[in-house]
Amino acid sequence: MLRVGLTGGIGSGKSAVAGRLVERGAILIDADQLAREVVAPGTEGLAEVVAAFSDRVLDADGALDRAALGELVFADESARRRLEAIVHGRVRARTVELTAAAPADAVVVNDVPLLAEVGLAPTYHLVVVVQAGVHIRLARLARDRGMSRAEAQRRIAAQADDARRAAVADVLLANEGTLDDLHAAVDALWRDRLVPFEDNVRHRRAVRAGRVTLVEPNPSWPQQYARLADRIRHAIAPADLRIDHIGSTAMTGLAAKDVIDIQLSVPSLADADGVLAERLADAGFPRLPGDWWDSPRPAGGDRWAKRLHGNADPARPVHLHLRVTGSPGWRYALLMRDHLRADPDRRAAYLVLKRELAASAPDSGAYATAKDPWFDEEHLRAEEWAARTGWRP
Structure with missing residues (x-):
């Protein structure tokens, strides 16, 4: 219904x-x-x-x-x-x-x-x-x-x-x-x-993005996120969990895939797999099948497990990342967002990379993997920025 x-x-x-x-x-x-x-x-x-x-x-x-x-x-x-x-x-x-x-x-x-x-x-x-x-x-x-x-x-x-x-x-x-x-x-x-x-x-089916297409910055992305977050917040009530707008659409002036990335902070992945998953699916955010991880930074360590949900709305792709509060993947998503928001030069460098990779028109998985070397290096800059500014997630 x-x-x-x-x-x-x-x-x-x-x-x-x-x-x-x-x-x-x-x-x-x-x-x-x-x-x-x-x-x-x-x-x-x-x-x-x-x-x-x-x-x-x-x-x-x-x-x-x-x-x-x-x-x-x-x-x-x-x-x-x-x-x-x-x-x-x-x-x-x-x-x-x-x-x-x-x-x-x-x-x-x-x-x-x-x-x-x-x-x-x-x-x-x-x-x-x-x-x-x-x-x-x-x-x-x-x-x-x-x-x-x-x-x-x-x-x-x-x-x-x-x-x-x-x-x-x-x-x-x-x-x-x-x-x-x-x-x-x-x-x-x-x-x-x-x-x-x-x-x-x-049918608990989410819309998935296929080929990577960058679009120019959309000033309505933050407002779209706010509506989605309100819907998620209502769906999971009475649980009071942190919700964040992450990824490229959370950064002013940055071209991006027209996909709203949202992070929902959960106490544990067991919590993510229980009633929470059903409530999200009922609200139109079903879990995507399969196992999902974030690549570790720096490379070489254990992968960071998470759960990934999408949006059933065919006109509004969403990646809803359920990560454990305080986990490396959770912290990394917030750190990179805030670091790139704060540094226009690094944001511009990221945009150059995105345009180069999108021009080769890979699918979403290949596009994400191709960005890993850049993020391995950028992560070091972000940690230096965090130490210098006293940033906390």
């Missing part, structure tokens, strides 16, 4: 995206619909809302007058917080029930308007954000909902801004063209990413 979070500001066209995903075969869980269910007449939720806001929020039939309630909460942040405290927990509980009832091979899309605001992004395998310019959203709200400009502006201001939503987005869908344009983008997302992603999660 693949769990997808879908969000977007009011008037962005999120509902149109949700509808198209359902046409393609997704199971939709609509948070707004659930929010209505949990405060329907006769529910504990409605009784609590009335206790908090008085019977002014009821219509003549005793049902919730959502317009009256909206007038109260969208103009008053503390009132909105009180309402969210009543509704959100009940919506989450119902979402868990509906997700558990879905087929094992389902793509379950959770349509959550306040996904970014309430911190739900790490609970999904993937987050899709629908975006449109504020002027377009204002026009849609006036045309489709008969909303005054002042009211529409208040509703937009009460939600997260575009930057905050973009920070949690694995996929940004721009919806400023025609409906056909939007449907084409959703269809491509479904076909090329969501369907294979679900199949990979279900």
Whole structure:
């Protein structure tokens, strides 16, 4: 099963995206619909809302007058917080029930308007954000909902801004063209990413990089790492383990393979092989088959054992290295990252080497092995730098 979070500001066209995903075969869980269910007449939720806001929020039939309630909460942040405290927990509980009832091979899309605001992004395998310019959203709200400009502006201001939503987005869908344009983008997302992603999660299969291709530095790599780390942190809770962005994508301005390298510090490899491995696989980070080691520095000693996981998302390759805290391989990954971050000349020398090796187009294994002699020598420089600066991992 693949769990997808879908969000977007009011008037962005999120509902149109949700509808198209359902046409393609997704199971939709609509948070707004659930929010209505949990405060329907006769529910504990409605009784609590009335206790908090008085019977002014009821219509003549005793049902919730959502317009009256909206007038109260969208103009008053503390009132909105009180309402969210009543509704959100009940919506989450119902979402868990509906997700558990879905087929094992389902793509379950959770349509959550306040996904970014309430911190739900790490609970999904993937987050899709629908975006449109504020002027377009204002026009849609006036045309489709008969909303005054002042009211529409208040509703937009009460939600997260575009930057905050973009920070949690694995996929940004721009919806400023025609409906056909939007449907084409959703269809491509479904076909090329969501369907294979679900199949990979279900079969515990990770995406592997093949030929080595260097790409220019991507300023979004740190933000991509942050989203992945939040997802990993949520998956392994309540364990509180150190997570680090390592490798070339962790270094500003360095061309690299478009693979996010992450180090998860574990107490022991036995811990890595237990419940932790299952939780990571459930979250979309299955263990790669086989035995994995790091080459010792200096060369000639025993290899440094580790576990290696990947990402089931076909559009975002990841190498998730599980290394024992304090072990030589663990320390080495952090030392080389920090040494190269601190020394632009050595970083430039590393880039020259990377480009030379990538030009011969080896596979990933041959590429990594070919770098060993350079790293044997660079390790000595890194240790000198650590001693001189007092570096600690």
